[in-house]
Amino acid sequence: MIVIMTPGIGAASAEVEEVKRQARKYEGIETNVHEVVGKIRGVTEIYLIGPTATVPSDDFEALPGVERVIRVSDRYKLIGRHRGQVEAVGFEYRGIAFNHESFHVIPGLCAVDTREHVDLTFAALARHGIRTARMGAYKPRTSPYDFQGHGKECLPYVFELAGKHGIQVVTMEITAIKHLDEVRAALRASGDATGVMLQIGTRNSQNFELLKEVGQQKELPVLYKRGMGITLEESINACEYIASEGNRQVAFCLRGVKSHLGDPHRNLVDFAHVPVVKRLTRMPVCIDPSHSVGGRVEAADGLLDIFHVTAQGIIAGANMVLVDFHPAPSKALCDGPQALTLDELPAFLDDVAIVRDAYEKRVARLRGANVRAA
Ligand code: PEP
Numbered sequence: 048m049i050v051i052m053t054p055g056i057g058a059a060s061a062e063v064e065e066v067k068r069q070a071r072k073y074e075g076i077e078t079n080v081h082e083v084v085g086k087i088r089g090v091t092e093i094y095l096i097g098p099t100a101t102v103p104s105d106d107f108e109a110l111p112g113v114e115r116v117i118r119v120s121d122r123y124k125l126i127g128r129h130r131g132q133v134e135a136v137g138f139e140y141r142g143i144a145f146n147h148e149s150f151h152v153i154p155g156l157c158a159v160d161t162r163e164h165v166d167l168t169f170a171a172l173a174r175h176g177i178r179t180a181r182m183g184a185y186k187p188r189t190s191p192y193d194f195q196g197h198g199k200e201c202l203p204y205v206f207e208l209a210g211k212h213g214i215q216v217v218t219m220e221i222t223a224i225k226h227l228d229e230v231r232a233a234l235r236a237s238g239d240a241t242g243v244m245l246q247i248g249t250r251n252s253q254n255f256e257l258l259k260e261v262g263q264q265k266e267l268p269v270l271y272k273r274g275m276g277i278t279l280e281e282s283i284n285a286c287e288y289i290a291s292e293g294n295r296q297v298a299f300c301l302r303g304v305k306s307h308l309g310d311p312h313r314n315l316v317d318f319a320h321v322p323v324v325k326r327l328t329r330m331p332v333c334i335d336p337s338h339s340v341g342g343r344v345e346a347a348d349g350l351l352d353i354f355h356v357t358a359q360g361i362i363a364g365a366n367m368v369l370v371d372f373h374p375a376p377s378k379a380l381c382d383g384p385q386a387l388t389l390d391e392l393p394a395f396l397d398d399v400a401i402v403r404d405a406y407e408k409r410v411a412r413l414r415g416a417n418v419r420a421a
């Protein structure tokens with residue numbers, strides 16, 4: 048059960064105290080107060096956790112300062128979008144907003160190989176005013192004989208160079224609990240030159256101990272990549288694991304699902320689920336066209352398939368685009384065949400801007416129509 052306070056009533060108010068006092072009357076009910084910072088307005092929400100089935104909502108609805116009470120099903124209590132909840136929620140990290148309205152492109156190396164390639168990539172992004180990048184240091188690989196990433200050895204120069212080029216957020220996959228400490232230690236040692244959004248890769252999508260661990264810290268936000276062989280509901284539940292441990296700064300990334308029906312793409316592109324995830328949850332939604340398509344194939348119209356699927360995700364309302372770029376894909380140690388080159392960055396960004404603009408116009412037209420009809 049969620050008690051939503053009227054806007055302007057803060058977490059430390061007498062009204063919230065009164066709700067907590069009321070909740071204490073019921074055995075086994077605990078309260079968890081959360082200030083939700085929305086784009087349109089901020090509200091205080093009080094979560095009643097425990098056996099709430101027999102707790103009457105009227106008792107709470109009658110209290111001063113209470114706007115309404117929502118009964119939520121057990122499914123994704125925290126990250127789910129429940130009827131009547133404020134529309135736009137998300138989080139802000141290092142001055143950058145991530146929510147259902149925001150839009151960011153996150154290009155970069157699938158796997159860090161050399162300092163020079165990291166420098167060249169960040170420099171190209173900075174020239175285009177991009178402050179979010181991807182960099183893989185810990186790579187989960189199918190074959191044990193493949194390059195596993197430089198691990199903590201590369202973190203000092205990745206963070207230093209990010210700081211040098213004004214990159215504020217580096218998304219980086221961690222595959223083990225100890226990597227979290229390594230990333231945090233390297234960030235400290237760099238003087239917090241940048242920030243990290245921790246990626247949970249598709250192969251760890253149900254590694255519950257890792258999910259709990261990234262949930263127990265609130266310093267670094269999390270980019271959760273959909274499990275490639277589990278249902279959407281199972282993936283969303285995995286995000287609820289992170290949130291239920293305390294960290295609600297979670298973004299959801301679609302990256303295709305494993306199926307021979309996706310051939311000749313690496314995965315079956317699942318970007319039709321962008322609006323689905325935005326309807327079911329309050330998480331910002333990211334798309335990863337590179338790991339979905341898996342190659343540089345060109346369509347009959349001359350556009351690469353990666354451009355086409357990117358457009359499909361953006362036109363459906365994606366909030367982030369995680370995409371592989373490399374200064375010299377033939378020298379990449381991981382996923383070179385699917386990387387776009389830095390020379391292709393301007394064309395990619397132009398294409399993205401055209402489609403994002405079209406998406407915004409579609410939504411504005413609908414809102415205009417609704418206003419006229421009201
Ligand atoms: C990646 O983004 O580098 C990656 C390995 O992605 P996924 O977990 O989606 O395969």
Ligand code: MN
Nearest residue numbers: 157338381382
């Ligand atoms: Mn990859």
